[in-house]
Amino acid sequence: MKKSNRSSVLNIEDTGFERFSVKNILGLVIFTPLFFFWYIKFIGLLPEHIMLYVLFVSTYFGNKFSREIILSFAIYVVYWAIYDSFRVFPNYEFNTVHIHQPYELDKALFGVNYQGQLLTLSEYFAKVHIPLFDVLAGIFYINWVPIPIALSLYFYLKKRPLFYSFAYCFVFVNFLGWIVYYAYPAAPPWYVAEHGFALDLHTQGSEAGLRYFDQILDVNLFKGMYVRNSNVFAAMPSLHSAFPLITLYYGLKAKLGWFNIFFVIFCLGIWGAAVYTSHHYVIDVLCGISVASLGIFLFDKFLDKKVQVMFAK
Known part of the structure; x- marks a missing residue:
């Protein structure tokens, strides 16, 4: 014994x-x-x-x-905890909230004529939404975090150095996006549709066009999720649009073959759903893509090697 x-x-x-x-x-x-x-x-x-x-x-x-x-995986826990804490330091207390400006800019650049009226694409899709697209938009949108996390888990088990690169690049891009959130607080398209151009700081988050997904499937998924949104005036940039691009980049870097076609579809689906469901203007999506591209470039050039050294065994 x-x-x-x-x-x-x-x-x-x-x-x-x-x-x-x-x-x-x-x-x-x-x-x-x-x-x-x-x-x-x-x-x-x-x-x-x-x-x-x-x-x-x-x-x-x-x-x-x-x-x-x-x-x-603690880096993801830290990321979530910081984002969840934004409600304590809302961005509208640091800079002016932009409601009218992004609306007019998006309409001028990407507006469509509908029954003699110039509309933003989000306004147009709100009028002509299709049940099939409502369901597809919900499926894409609900996976904006699970798919990157799943790729993280794969890297953790199979390609450990890429896991650390992916995880820390993911969070780094978020930090860049948060800087823009505070520098340029911006209302999403659904805010204009529901509240006009008057500023209401007590507005709760809205599921917007994703409500049709809930209605079609008779669930309370997105409503329950977005009512807890910690920052309503954080439409610019669309980090929903940034995440799939990071996923695609690291999928290509890992040479995942046919899976990268799925990641391309994931990118296009999220980008389209963001506008289709009135959660983001086209300019928000383009800004999210730009922030992701810049973040990936800066991380690869200045931070990746330091991260690898930090976790080298």
């Missing part, structure tokens, strides 16, 4: 995993009250926050493999 216990101890030492070290317990004791204080006091504690806490703690203290995964 003693020999077995000794082997067990040696095995723990060999794997480098220590579940309840003083450092880990101290970290948990400090992290827990800070986590709940922040969400209860400033944001409002929601079920997903509790789920996030339980997931993080259980995987961290689970075993070596689960700890390695949660620490590797």
Whole structure:
């Protein structure tokens, strides 16, 4: 029995995993009250926050493999936590909200004539939406995060260096987009359709054209999702449009073959759905594509090697 216990101890030492070290317990004791204080006091504690806490703690203290995964994917947790906290520091408190300007610019550049009236493409699609396209738009839009996360998981299991590049590039592009959010707060097309050009800072998020997906399938998916949107006036750039481009770039970099055709379709579907559902103007989509392109270029040139060194084993 003693020999077995000794082997067990040696095995723990060999794997480098220590579940309840003083450092880990101290970290948990400090992290827990800070986590709940922040969400209860400033944001409002929601079920997903509790789920996030339980997931993080259980995987961290689970075993070596689960700890390695949660620490590797922690960058996404940090990304989500920062975005969720934007409600504490809304961008409209830092700069003027632009409602009329993006509307008029988009209509001037990409407007269409419909029954003798010049409309933005979002306004046009709101009038002539087709059930098949409503469903397809919902399918594309609901996957704007799951597909990049799925690619992350594949890279983590099969191409570990690309995992770190993809994950940190993904977050880096988001930071660039957030800078634009605060520099140029902008209302989405659905805001103009529902509220006109008057500024209402108490406006809740809207599922806009995605409501037709909910109605057709008799679900409450998008309404429940967008009512919790942490920043209504963050249409420029469309990060929904940036994510699939990052996915396509790393798919090409990984030489994933036929999967890259799927990623091309994913890009086109998200870009079209963003405009079709009145969540973004065409100029928002183009700005999102530009931010993604710039972010990928800067990350590859200045940051990727540093990330690889940081996680080299």
